[in-house]
Amino acid sequence: MNTNDRALSIRTFVRKLQAMTDELLTSAVKDAAGTTVHADGRRLRGDASRRVILAAAGDLASVEGLDQVSIGRIAQAAGLSKSNVATLFGSKERLQLATVEAARERFIETVIEPARAHPRGLARTLALLDRWIGYSRDRVFAGGCFFAAAAADFDAKPGEVRDAVAAMLREWGRYLAATLQHAHDLGELPELDDAKQAAFEFSALLELANRDSLLTGRNSSYRRARAGIASRLRAAGADAAAIDAFGAVSDG
Amino acid sequence: MNTNDRALSIRTFVRKLQAMTDELLTSAVKDAAGTTVHADGRRLRGDASRRVILAAAGDLASVEGLDQVSIGRIAQAAGLSKSNVATLFGSKERLQLATVEAARERFIETVIEPARAHPRGLARTLALLDRWIGYSRDRVFAGGCFFAAAAADFDAKPGEVRDAVAAMLREWGRYLAATLQHAHDLGELPELDDAKQAAFEFSALLELANRDSLLTGRNSSYRRARAGIASRLRAAGADAAAIDAFGAVSDG
DSSP states (O other): OOTTSHHHHHHHHHHHHHHHHHHHHHHHHHHHHTSSOOTTHHHHHHHHHHHHHHHHHHHHHHHHOGGGOOHHHHHHHHTOOHHHHHHHHOSHHHHHHHHHHHHHHHHIIIIIHHHHTSOTTHHHHHHHHHHHHHHHHTTSSTTSOHHHHHHHHHTTSOSHHHHHHHHHHHHHHHHHHHHHHHHHHTTSSTTOOOHHHHHHHHHHHHHHHHHHHHHHSOOHHHHHHHHHHHHHHHHTTOOHHHHHHHHHOOOO | OOTTSHHHHHHHHHHHHHHHHHHHHHHHHHHHHTSSOOTTHHHHHHHHHHHHHHHHHHHHHHHHOGGGOOHHHHHHHHTOOHHHHHHHHOSHHHHHHHHHHHHHHHHIIIIIHHHHTSOTTHHHHHHHHHHHHHHHHTTSSTTSOHHHHHHHHHTTSOSHHHHHHHHHHHHHHHHHHHHHHHHHHTTSSTTOOOHHHHHHHHHHHHHHHHHHHHHHSOOHHHHHHHHHHHHHHHHTTOOHHHHHHHHHOOOO
16 A cells, blocks of 8 residues: 555645646636636636635645644645635635535545445445445545544644534434444344444544554555454344455455 | 643643743752762753653644644743754654653553553453553543544654654554453453454544543543443453443543
8 A cells, every 4th residue: 555655645635636726727717718608707716716725625634634724835735825715715714614514525425425325224334334444545535534634633622623523523423323223223233232332433443444554554454443343243133244245345 | 521621731731841840940950059969960951851841742742743843842832942952852853753752651651550560361451441541531641642643643644753653553552462362361351362353442442532532521432432342351251340340430
């Protein structure tokens, strides 16, 4: 696994930034050439800029920490003027809050939505856990799980940003617990006695796997997380074949 | 739990700094007054400065991130001149590496040594886990577990500092696994099939509890970590009374 290498991370980051800048420029050029007529062209360009800025901010936050996301730093990274970024976001704190919200949307698209394509119950639970591992392993954010990084950065700093990060993590914990509870209610996890406890344990395993993978450049911790989850679900009475399949996935 | 409150964290931090500065001044005054004669007085004063600086650096790193530990920032925090700090540590990276090493020593004093007072096997394993929870809950470092914070800060930044943090976490994981293995070998965890896997799972639970406690200002996650560990140890065949006692401890 070389994606942990700083040079590669920066390269990935720059590549994404390039792609988004291209998108932004194309849209601006289209506007300028009058090939696209918008009811509110200014608003649309603003949205494109926001997207570019927030994607850059999400990657930067996952690598360097959300605290490093400032108007000046992001303007420089996105090749925009400081006043441009300031106009769109107002303050460092507003920019950080918008970064958290954009990361939440990216998480939902990457992890939650694909899992919802699976039937409620054990199948959806396993899809959810599997997608979470993919989200970390595939570096959807250049520095691994955005929320793990943001939480570590802000956990000892009370304020609106910490509250937003905490709210997102609570939301995820609740969703995972509810999904486990559904599986129990459908009779697919008959021995599950505490869905919230299981959700806490699964999140703990996933997050340590995420960190170990980043720290060591190896993916063997995802196997440990899968093994821990599989053994818990087996003890809760889950279908052996489904759990074996989940536990046997290789994360490369 | 109010220790999460920023003002309180800073107060704790300043109080510790004050105590250490007093210690440093006392030692300097003793030297100046000639009441204490040292073979190498300069070296001794350097050691006292180092202690003050590294304690300040450990707290700052746990709250703001190890990346914020720089010669200038620490000189300011410790009320010393930049050149003084630079003379002792040389570079930002050397200072960060010394901070990791000092934090490792503090962890050993707080968690490992007290557990070693208990007999090898299950008793020592439970003491170790219990001390870890105390180390996080009592904010031995102002911003919770130093290594969790440092790992989150450096996991995506290859280099000597990341390697030092990773080495310390590996060392802890190995020690916990060896302790579990001893308990197994003594017949106290007869069903334990994979000590390394159990050590991974326990670390995951402890670290998520640490983060949740910091993030929410509540200690209920320590109860979840205890419950998860207790259920795993019970499944491994541990003595029920010992596990019940461990699981029943209230973390306030």
